[in-house]
Amino acid sequence: MISVIASTIAVEQSDGVSTVTPFALSLLPASKRGKVSTVTVDFIAAMAGGDKWREAEPGYACYDPFSGEWGMLRSTRAGRQHGHAFPRRDRDPHRDVFLATTFDPDDVAMFDIGMPTEKLTQKYRRKRMDLMFRPFGRIGCRRIGGTETPIELFLMQELARHGLFGVPPMLVMEDGGLFPSWYHLWQDLEFRDAPGLISEVDLYFADERVAVFCDGAHHRQAKRRAKDEAIDAKLAALGIRAVRVSSTLINSDLGAAAAAVRAALRGD
Structure with a gap:
């Protein structure tokens, strides 16, 4: 399982919905006993059919994309706090997804993004594929976009x-x-x-x-x-x-x- 982490500079509340302004997006793999954890397709199917995990809104308390440090994994529904109005770092649970441990690049959906040359298009696509689909071999956050x-x-x-x-x-x-x-x-x-x-x-x-x-x-x-x-x-x-x-x-x-x-x- 992969957590998509949005590190934000501002959080606004409107009609009970939080809108965040991210300065960075990162991916963080789930881990167990110091190693990247993997699960079976049957586990994913069972988890997707249950309500407890979604209701808990699991997430890391904070993440600093410049140092690579993150806080404790916890339920974010109870007592979620965004801290200072413009925090240096904040972890809002954006989405939890699953990433295949192996993949064929030919199976990754690509589309014509309209770049002016084929060279630019290919390099842009390869970078996207490497950041978003490359399996995690070790525990650690992977920045995919945002301020550098x-x-x-x-x-x-x-x-x-x-x-x-x-x-x-x-x-x-x-x-x-x-x-x-x-x-x-x-x-x-x-x-x-x-x-x-x-x-x-x-x-x-x-x-x-x-x-x-x-x-x-x-x-x-x-x-x-x-x-x-x-x-x-x-x-x-x-x-x-x-x-x-x-x-x-x-x-x-x-x-x-x-x-x-x-x-x-x-x-x-």
């Missing part, structure tokens, strides 16, 4: 405090196509340099067409700045405004970093 660095999370939290929620991270294509990115997909240099792709955006606001980049120290280098300017020009040609916020500003004055994004969202 603490500075991105810090900025997301500050913007959320002002009621602003972007989507992290997104891939922007030269033809204007937008696709959710997979965790560490951007580290694949062949994918990153493939024709048809402009860039991966750290945080994207679709309605305002604003792309936010949280730039580390290496973006100060002249060669890197030239590449960033070229990316920004390509985005502008698509009607997307790029906002670059340095890691130094995020760490030293988070309010000012968020203010720069808020100004762009207002169209200033």
Whole structure:
């Protein structure tokens, strides 16, 4: 059994329904006596037919996707607490699913996602398959999507405090196509340099067409700045405004970093 973990920055209640805004999605396998546990198909059928498991809403008390630490597995129905309004970490039980211990890649359902080139499509599909269908050989969380660095999370939290929620991270294509990115997909240099792709955006606001980049120290280098300017020009040609916020500003004055994004969202 696999738990899908949504680590959130905000939780809202409406008519008894919780709506969460995740900054990361992860998979965590069930374990027993220090090993990944497996069950038979008959067990799954029996469990799916019972009400006790679903009523208990089992889940981990918390999970930090940056450190890989998680809390105790417990029933979350009794006394579930989301803690601070904008927690650094929170585990909301999203869904429990089952993952086959072996699989044939040819059996995995694929569809035409509309990427501009076959190379991009194949690499995107392979990353998706590896993250979502590869069997677990050991206990440990597997990040599948969301923010990849603490500075991105810090900025997301500050913007959320002002009621602003972007989507992290997104891939922007030269033809204007937008696709959710997979965790560490951007580290694949062949994918990153493939024709048809402009860039991966750290945080994207679709309605305002604003792309936010949280730039580390290496973006100060002249060669890197030239590449960033070229990316920004390509985005502008698509009607997307790029906002670059340095890691130094995020760490030293988070309010000012968020203010720069808020100004762009207002169209200033």
